[in-house]
Amino acid sequence: xxxxxxxxxxxxxxxxxxxxxxxMTNLPQGWTGSIDVAQCTEGKCAGKGEVRxxxxxxxxxxxxxxxxxxxxxxxxxxxxxxxxxxxDFNFDGKDxxxxxxxxxxxxxSASYDIYVQTADGKLVRNADLTxxxxxxxGLPETDAKRKLLxxxxxxGAAIHYTExxxxxxxxxxxxxxxVDTHDGCGADKVKIAEKALxxxxxxxxxxxxxxxxxxxxxIERETAKR
Numbered sequence: 001x002x003x004x005x006x007x008x009x010x011x012x013x014x015x016x017x018x019x020x021x022x023x024m025t026n027l028p029q030g031w032t033g034s035i036d037v038a039q040c041t042e043g044k045c046a047g048k049g050e051v052r053x054x055x056x057x058x059x060x061x062x063x064x065x066x067x068x069x070x071x072x073x074x075x076x077x078x079x080x081x082x083x084x085x086x087x088d089f090n091f092d093g094k095d096x097x098x099x100x101x102x103x104x105x106x107x108x109s110a111s112y113d114i115y116v117q118t119a120d121g122k123l124v125r126n127a128d129l130t131x132x133x134x135x136x137x138g139l140p141e142t143d144a145k146r147k148l149l150x151x152x153x154x155x156g157a158a159i160h161y162t163e164x165x166x167x168x169x170x171x172x173x174x175x176x177x178x179v180d181t182h183d184g185c186g187a188d189k190v191k192i193a194e195k196a197l198x199x200x201x202x203x204x205x206x207x208x209x210x211x212x213x214x215x216x217x218x219i220e221r222e223t224a225k226r
Contacts, residue, residue: 017039027082043071084100087142110133129149
C-alpha cells in the first residue's frame with residue numbers, strides 16, 4: 001500500500017510540473033527573445049531550458065539552467081524579472097549576455113555562462129568571464145566609467161573579499177584586492193587589507209583596522225554608491 005501511495009505522489013508531482021515558454025520584455029533596443037524552461041510548478045519555474053535571442057539578422061539559441069523565478073500569471077506574459085542579464089561585460093561598446101547556469105558558485109551561489117558579442121554580431125562564450133561566476137558570488141558588477149568588473153566572495157562568516165578585474169584583449173587583469181577579516185585586529189575590530197596595482201606594474205599594500213561601528217558605516221557608504 002505504501003509503495004502505491006509513493007507512486008501516486010510521484011505521478012502527481014510529474015503531472016504538476018510542466019514546461020513553459022515565455023517571451024522576454026525590457027530587453028535593450030533591437031533585442032527580442034524568449035525562454036523555454038522545463039520545470040514550472042505552483043507558479044515557480046527553474047531548471048534546464050533554453051534562451052532564444054534575436055538582434056538584427058542574428059538569432060542565438062543558448063542552453064540554460066535557470067535559477068528559480070516566478071511564472072507570470074497571464075497567458076503569454078513575460079516574467080517580471082528577466083532570467084538573463086544583458087550588459088557590456090568587456091566594455092567594448094557591444095551588449096553581452098549572461099545566461100543562468102545553476103548554482104556552481106561558492107556556497108551554492110548563482111553561476112552564469114557569459115557570452116560576448118563579436119564584431120559580426122555572434123555571441124561567443126567567454127571562459128574568463130564565466131569563471132568569475134564560478135569563483136566569486138553571482139555576476140560581476142560592471143563599472144563602465146573605470147572599465148572594471150567588481151566581484152565579491154567570502155570564506156565563512158568572518159572573511160569577505162572584493163576583487164577588481166580589468167578586461168583586455170589578453171584576458172582579465174586583477175588590479176585590486178581587498179580582504180575584510182572580522183576580529184582580525186582583536187575582538188570587535190575588522191582588519192582591512194588592500195592591494196592595488198600601480199601603473200608601473202608594482203603592487204601597493206595598505207592595512208587598517210576599524211571598529212565594528214566604523215566598518216558598518218563604511219559598508220553603508222559603499223553600498224549607497226553602487
